[in-house]
Amino acid sequence: MPKAKPRNALYAQSGGVTAVINASACGVIEGALKHRAHIGRVYAGKDGIVGVLTENLIDVSAEDRATIRALRYTPAGAFGSARFKLKGLEENRAEYERLIEVFRAHDIGYFFYNGGNDSMDTANKVAQIGAQLGFPIACIGVPKTVDNDLPYTDCCPGFGSVAKYIAISTLEGALDVASMARTSTKVFVLEVMGRHAGWIAAAGGLAGKKPGDPPHIILFPEIAFDKALFLAKVRYCVDAHGYCVVVVSEGAKYADGKFLAEAGTKDAFGHTQLGGVGPVVANMVREAHGYKFHWAVADYLQRAARHIASKVDVEQAYAVGRAAVEYAVQGKHGVMPAIKRLSSKPYRWKIVPVPLAAVANVEKTVPRNFVTADGFGITAACRRYLEPLIAGEDYPPYENGLPKYARLKAKAVRRKLTSTFSVK
């Protein structure tokens, strides 16, 4: 029986980037290089799926091995990522057909899509349409999201590192406030990411080991904000401990679903204020109690903080990339490598395939039993879940005081199509 000719692989990054999405890229690429019988060249979409639609591909096989290796400790999206959600098949069949056209032109037999919920949905649809158009393609979703909101996986690569960053930042910021509270700032508010799920806010809770330790208050999107109760707890903490540390999720909202951030102030032109639930909450405290306050908004720093990534997170990010390739060459498709927890202490896990159709567009939020009765803290069960995910350090190499992150040559793949495709 003649052996099938190897086909090429295409990797694309999608959605908000993380400290370890490139570690997954590293896993995919190093995995593909080990399967030369099945996989020919490895390409990447420049700026994610946008680069695929516009036939802007990067020739990953042209990078040297050391650069590929360095992706493991390089944050953000080395090939570029995109906030670009493909519409439904009925609404915009042209986009899916274009993808297949590009795949066909470059003999893509394997598509690895590294993203969150939306991306798993897209990968699933691409697999379907490829089959319908007579162009079979192994579509594997590679999970990634700092929000940690994918179902059927113990956690999402990217989350462990942001969790570690926020836990450390909360610990360090709280030590600062505690040392100055006698004559200075009494209330410190740290705003963290998480529009719908409070996993990152929950991670701030790891900074406290015993009752009374900061953070004293966590505001979750999952728990309706009770202003009176919040202000009473702030006052109690300042009375009892001399200061109060608050970790607030950007998605914190009132019982009616209105975001706290929206409830803020307007500028001189009547525009809704500049954003940031951190300052809104801090100002609330000032108005009610008059305490001196400070607030911090970590924003992109939290998800790009490769300098203090979780070792477990890096290992998992790499492992899902590697597993994706194994699944592909085994003929699995329409699946996502997920992390299955075998035990918490010690933390043991393995990679298992789950169908993309099951994962797509389902959101896993923080369960009520992970939040203390008053709604302001994390429970022992939550701590048991979170703690292993921030374990271990995985420092990048440094040069002249700064991390030495990978810089790709990013050689463009020669275009084969004469048609173009416009992406807004």
Added chain:
Amino acid sequence: MPKAKPRNALYAQSGGVTAVINASACGVIEGALKHRAHIGRVYAGKDGIVGVLTENLIDVSAEDRATIRALRYTPAGAFGSARFKLKGLEENRAEYERLIEVFRAHDIGYFFYNGGNDSMDTANKVAQIGAQLGFPIACIGVPKTVDNDLPYTDCCPGFGSVAKYIAISTLEGALDVASMARTSTKVFVLEVMGRHAGWIAAAGGLAGKKPGDPPHIILFPEIAFDKALFLAKVRYCVDAHGYCVVVVSEGAKYADGKFLAEAGTKDAFGHTQLGGVGPVVANMVREAHGYKFHWAVADYLQRAARHIASKVDVEQAYAVGRAAVEYAVQGKHGVMPAIKRLSSKPYRWKIVPVPLAAVANVEKTVPRNFVTADGFGITAACRRYLEPLIAGEDYPPYENGLPKYARLKAKAVRRKLTSTFSVK
């Protein structure tokens, strides 16, 4: 000749804390323990000078050696610090007399005051009044300030670590923005500390190695803000590079001296907006160009970030603490150990004494030749100055994914005075 009886030492932390002020404490304490012939017990003011005035002292000699050692890698003020500036001798002689009363009661022969400009002034006055009241005391200032604005020293302990944190955060945040700019955020603004001096903002510039690298724009307090020029440069950067990264000092101001942060928005009650020049600048860009933007405010996280402290900074912080004790036992007083740069490549430095009177209340800002002609970047001379200060990493030990910072017993020293002193 009979040997003089050892007298006790008092250490106090003052002003905003840093990632390495406790390393200076470690230097003072370990130094004192080596001079038992001169120095008896070591005390610390609880919450700085406030604890001295109210006779709330911590018995440092009761801590075990491992805890003292751990101060070297513990951020913030382990003994508590205070924003409390003693008034002039004429205005409030009572405060100075009270200090001497407490010193006399506890047989304090050595006073180590660890702070910035104001604290050097205070230490100097305490030395004078002690002599006037017939209670000689060796007053040594130990330099500390993230602002890096003390004169007669190459740099200030605390600055190197915040500089490293901001340089790394700028690098990592910029990688994030660059990967997403095609379809998402075009302009990212990072607000950093530095009310009057732009040293921390300048450190953000270390993230860029060659022309066109981010940060594309730095806004210094020393350079009058030119809105039209700024907006034009933002547009140019987005056109040329696809995105624009801005590092803005909290002290950035217009030519008339008005802070950008003040020029911001008002809330529904007419209060000046919640603070933060970062959102003000980001909103300015949105109004002019309509670009999608994000902003981060590092706030206390930057000065507490011991997890990524500069090794050079830690070594210097420890060294000034140790030198302070050597000076004291040598009979020097009214001095501050300063850092003298001997060469930049390789970075070599030594500790030299400078008179407190010379240091007190003088502010060293970023010189014009450290800023590029257009006012938005750092020059090669600035880079040569800054680069050695962020060199090397000095990681703390970790346990369960978090740094294991020192926790003091903080045993109170038994009071000897019946009089009390009220501090507002």
